[in-house]
Amino acid sequence: MAINFLYPEYEIVRKESRCIACRACENQCAHGAHEFLADKGVMTCDESKCVNCHRCVCICPTRALKIVKSGNAYKQNANWGQRTVDELYRQADSGGVLLSSMGNPQNYPVYFDKILLNASQVTNPSIDPLREPMETRCALGAKPHRIERDKKGNIKNNLPPQLKLSMPILFSAMSYGSISYNAHESLARAAQELGIYYNTGEGGLHEDFYKYGKNTVVQVASGRFGVHSGYLNAGAAVEIKMGQGAKPGIGGHLPGTKIVGDIARTRMIPEGTDAISPAPHHDIYSIEDLRQLVYSLKEATDYKLPVIVKIAAVHNITAIASGIARSGADIIAIDGFRGGTGAAPTRIRDHVGIPIELALASVDKRLRDEGIRDNVSLVVGGSIRSSADIVKAVALGADAVYIASAALLALGCHLCRSCQTGKCNWGIATQIPQLTKRLNPDIGCKRLVNLLSAWKHEIQEMMGGMGINSIEALKGNRLMLRGIGLNERELAVLGIKHAGE
Amino acid sequence: MKRVYVNENWCLGCRLCEYHCAFAESRQKDMARALRGVKINPAIRIEANNGISFAVSCRHCKQPLCVKACITGALHITNGIITADKARCVGCYTCILSCPFGAISQNETGVIQKCELCTASHGSPACVKGCPNNALVYEERE
Numbered sequence: 001m002a003i004n005f006l007y008p009e010y011e012i013v014r015k016e017s018r019c020i021a022c023r024a025c026e027n028q029c030a031h032g033a034h035e036f037l038a039d040k041g042v043m044t045c046d047e048s049k050c051v052n053c054h055r056c057v058c059i060c061p062t063r064a065l066k067i068v069k070s071g072n073a074y075k076q077n078a079n080w081g082q083r084t085v086d087e088l089y090r091q092a093d094s095g096g097v098l099l100s101s102m103g104n105p106q107n108y109p110v111y112f113d114k115i116l117l118n119a120s121q122v123t124n125p126s127i128d129p130l131r132e133p134m135e136t137r138c139a140l141g142a143k144p145h146r147i148e149r150d151k152k153g154n155i156k157n158n159l160p161p162q163l164k165l166s167m168p169i170l171f172s173a174m175s176y177g178s179i180s181y182n183a184h185e186s187l188a189r190a191a192q193e194l195g196i197y198y199n200t201g202e203g204g205l206h207e208d209f210y211k212y213g214k215n216t217v218v219q220v221a222s223g224r225f226g227v228h229s230g231y232l233n234a235g236a237a238v239e240i241k242m243g244q245g246a247k248p249g250i251g252g253h254l255p256g257t258k259i260v261g262d263i264a265r266t267r268m269i270p271e272g273t274d275a276i277s278p279a280p281h282h283d284i285y286s287i288e289d290l291r292q293l294v295y296s297l298k299e300a301t302d303y304k305l306p307v308i309v310k311i312a313a314v315h316n317i318t319a320i321a322s323g324i325a326r327s328g329a330d331i332i333a334i335d336g337f338r339g340g341t342g343a344a345p346t347r348i349r350d351h352v353g354i355p356i357e358l359a360l361a362s363v364d365k366r367l368r369d370e371g372i373r374d375n376v377s378l379v380v381g382g383s384i385r386s387s388a389d390i391v392k393a394v395a396l397g398a399d400a401v402y403i404a405s406a407a408l409l410a411l412g413c414h415l416c417r418s419c420q421t422g423k424c425n426w427g428i429a430t431q432i433p434q435l436t437k438r439l440n441p442d443i444g445c446k447r448l449v450n451l452l453s454a455w456k457h458e459i460q461e462m463m464g465g466m467g468i469n470s471i472e473a474l475k476g477n478r479l480m481l482r483g484i485g486l487n488e489r490e491l492a493v494l495g496i497k498h499a500g501e
Numbered sequence: 502m503k504r505v506y507v508n509e510n511w512c513l514g515c516r517l518c519e520y521h522c523a524f525a526e527s528r529q530k531d532m533a534r535a536l537r538g539v540k541i542n543p544a545i546r547i548e549a550n551n552g553i554s555f556a557v558s559c560r561h562c563k564q565p566l567c568v569k570a571c572i573t574g575a576l577h578i579t580n581g582i583i584t585a586d587k588a589r590c591v592g593c594y595t596c597i598l599s600c601p602f603g604a605i606s607q608n609e610t611g612v613i614q615k616c617e618l619c620t621a622s623h624g625s626p627a628c629v630k631g632c633p634n635n636a637l638v639y640e641e642r643e
Contacts, residue, residue: 018533024515059633061517061524062533434552440511440634 005089007072008047012056018064019043025056025065030423030435053416055425087346098346101419101429103246103338103383103405106350110338111357111490112389116499118480120467127469129460135470136167136456140237140377140399141306141330160330161306163217163237166195167456168394168471172335172381172402173219173241173310175201177254177263177275178342178419179408180436181208183428186411186444188212193449199402202226202241202252202277204266210234217308220297222251223277225267229300237305237331238297240290242281243312245339245382248353252277253343258422258431287323294328306330313337313359313382314352318366325367325375333402334359336382340405342429343420356382357396361494364397364476387458396494397476410451411444502581503641505545505618505626507555511636512547514554519543521631522558525619542608544616545628556628556637558616559583559604567596567605567615575613582620587612 012033021043026034033049034056036042050067057065074085087098120126127134141162148156171187178201185208191198192215199217200209204226209216218235220227232238243249254275264271284290294307309324310333311317317334324332336356341349360380367373380393381402390401409415412426419429427439459471468474482499483491491498523541524532545558561583568576568583575589576596590612597605597613608614618639619626629639 018537020520020533020536020539022516022520022536024517024520027515028513059515059517061520061631062536064533437511438513438634440636442635 002093005093006086008050008070009086010050010052010067011047011070012045012050013066013068014043014045015064015066016042018062020062020064022061024059024061028055028059028425028438030425030430030432031421051416051418051421052414053418053425054414099343099420100346100349100417101341101343102413102415102417103340104350105417108337108355110383111355111486111494112385112392114484114486114490115357115392115494115496116482116484117388117391117395117462117466118482119465124467126467127464129457129464132464133469134460134464135472136459137165138168138400138471139164140379142376143374145374161237161304163197163306163331164195165197165400167452167459168390168398168400169196169452169455170217170379170400170402171196171198171407172333172339172404173199173201173217173239174342174404174408175203175219175225175254176206176266177201177203177258177431179428180424180430180439181206181262182436182439182441182444183408183411184209185441186439186448187407188215189441189445190448190452191215193445194452196452197236199239200226200235203254203263203275204268205231205234206262206266219310220293221277222279222281223275225269225275225277228268232297232300232305233302235305237308238301239308239310239333240281240293240297240329241310242284242290243310243314243335244341245312245335245337245353245356246341247344247348248312248314248337249279250344250348251279255422260431263431287327290324290329291327298328308333308379310335312339313354313356315354317354317359318362321363322366322370322372325370325372329376331377331379331399332363333379333381334363335402336380338383339381340383340408341419356380357393358490358493360393360398361396361478361496365495368397368476387455388462390455391459391462391474392481394471394474395477395480396496397478399475406451407448410447411439502561503618503639504561505558505616505629506638506640506642507557508636508638509553509555511634512554512556513634513636514547514549515633516547517631517633518545518556518628518637519547521627522616525623525627528622542606542614544604544606544614546603546606557602557604558628560602561618566599566601570595570599582618583615584617585613585615587614 023036031049034045052067139162142160144158148158187198197215197217202219202221213234216235217237217239219239221241256272256274307329308331309329313336337353377399379400380398384401384403393401424430427436478496481496484499522543522545527535529535545556573589575586592611605615629637
């Protein structure tokens with residue numbers, strides 16, 4: 001047997017004085033890290049199998065378990081870090097491209113954490129959201145440039161189709177296949193209860209979920225999986241996926257082993273075949289081509305639904321967004337480089353794309369400078385982690401935000417970043433029936449509703465503190481933001497002043 | 502009357518209901534202290550086969566065969582809950598034989614034990630509180 005270069009990254013610590021050998025950890029670990037030794041009557045574990053998903057830690061009724069970082073260390077080296085060396089060993093072992101999942105975990109600056117919010121003192125009163133109305137509703141879609149009147153002088157309704165949200169949040173695209181039926185049901189039910197939207201992703205819409213259509217954004221991606229007239233018209237908006245923040249320039253590949261039963265049917269492809277989404281849309285090589293698809297989809301949906309174009313935040317984002325704003329699209333969704341994924345090549349996830357804060361600020365400014373900001377609404381995603389991130393994003397110019405990783409965390413995800421194994425112990429990123437049943441949509445929906453209700457309260461509190469009583473009045477209000485520890489260039493791109501200025 | 506109902510769609514077969522039952526029965530404060538090194542004998546049991554699992558405990562039937570079968574009057578109905586008077590039980594196990602659900606068992610001293618919904622000790626069933634996936638619910642149904 002070849003030498004194993006890799007020492008387990010985590011250790012499972014079992015407090016023997018608390019373990020009652022109930023074997024719940026063994027039952028719940030799909031990776032087989034725990035085992036009951038019947039002859040000795042004790043539990044044991046193999047930490048080399050542990051992915052650090054914390055399912056056992058959470059399920060243990062006596063809190064006998066915890067996971068700690070393994071103390072094993074290479075000789076210290078500021079250049080060759082532990083992760084770099086481990087990844088090199090892994091590739092020398094396998095000869096393969098490294099795969100990862102969820103968002104970019106590398107230590108790049110998080111600009112949201114370097115921006116501070118304003119509050120009112122003395123000269124402008126703050127507002128108490130518990131006593132006074134505080135509007136968080138917003139509408140996404142193109143806004144008319146001018147008022148039109150009929151012959152009698154009455155105002156004509158020339159408002160293009162809009163998405164109406166109770167708060168500036170949508171669940172972003174995660175396909176049925178990449179996540180489970182129960183995860184989709186949790187998102188759909190929560191979106192309906194909250195008065196917001198969830199997104200089918202590129203895997204089509206399961207027939208059971210057509211009833212949530214009013215709160216659904218249906219996606220058309222490069223693989224065109226599950227797209228048909230009924231699908232397009234089932235949703236409240238259609239999204240063309242051009243790119244994804246976790247893997248700009250890269251397509252998708254759902255292995256044939258996951259294309260089973262309902263997933264094959266929903267995607268409209270034979271069971272067991274790989275679902276390959278090409279990197280580009282093969283019919284789109286220019287803004288003009290994009291315009292054709294935008295209008296094809298509008299034609300197919302009788303001009304009743306807004307069309308979203310989703311792109312990854314890349315270097316040329318402002319020019320691309322400017323083109324999209326002229327393509328007839330109603331909404332531009334931009335996904336930053338920290339956005340999540342069910343599987344992406346590690347190097348792409350960790351090294352391609354730009355931070356959403358910078359992309360958003362640049363795009364909002366460019367569209368305003370060109371006088372086409374009202375052509376589109378801007379939705380941004382790519383690691384929105386809290387209500388404070390949302391308030392900052394809106395003040396930077398976003399109309400709303402997309403959240404996905406945060407929603408999965410509410411459903412139990414512990415960011416172990418092992419989605420690509422297909423053995424998610426929390427029943428989210430898996431299609432194994434024994435695992436998917438672990439996510440009861442009654443509980444999942446409730447937790448999502450709790451999270452977003454809490455965020456809504458927090459958004460109202462922060463707005464009230466700033467003396468603003470409507471989310472629309474906060475939009476693009478960069479005077480409410482100050483940078484901390486940012487250089488001149490960063491402040492210029494963000495279009496904000498430094499704290500103290 | 503509120504009863505414990507099981508939904509096998511959500512049962513993970515983790516057996517935490519069994520341990521919470523045994524812990525509730527121990528009347529102790531700390532589960533680790535109560536159950537460490539103990540072979541539990543709970544009044545609720547997981548049945549599992551072929552990927553399907555569910556918990557079985559007393560159904561508290563409206564016309565219970567066990568009560569009818571009891572030769573000493575140890576089993577009786579109090580406010581709809583079928584309870585066992587351990588002092589009167591002689592260990593004939595006729596109730597175990599007659600229960601169609603297999604929900605009655607014997608305890609360490611040889612008399613019978615069964616789920617009494619934790620009403621006397623904890624107010625509501627400990628198995629339901631301990632179920633991590635709402636596979637067990639305690640509710641009123643027709």
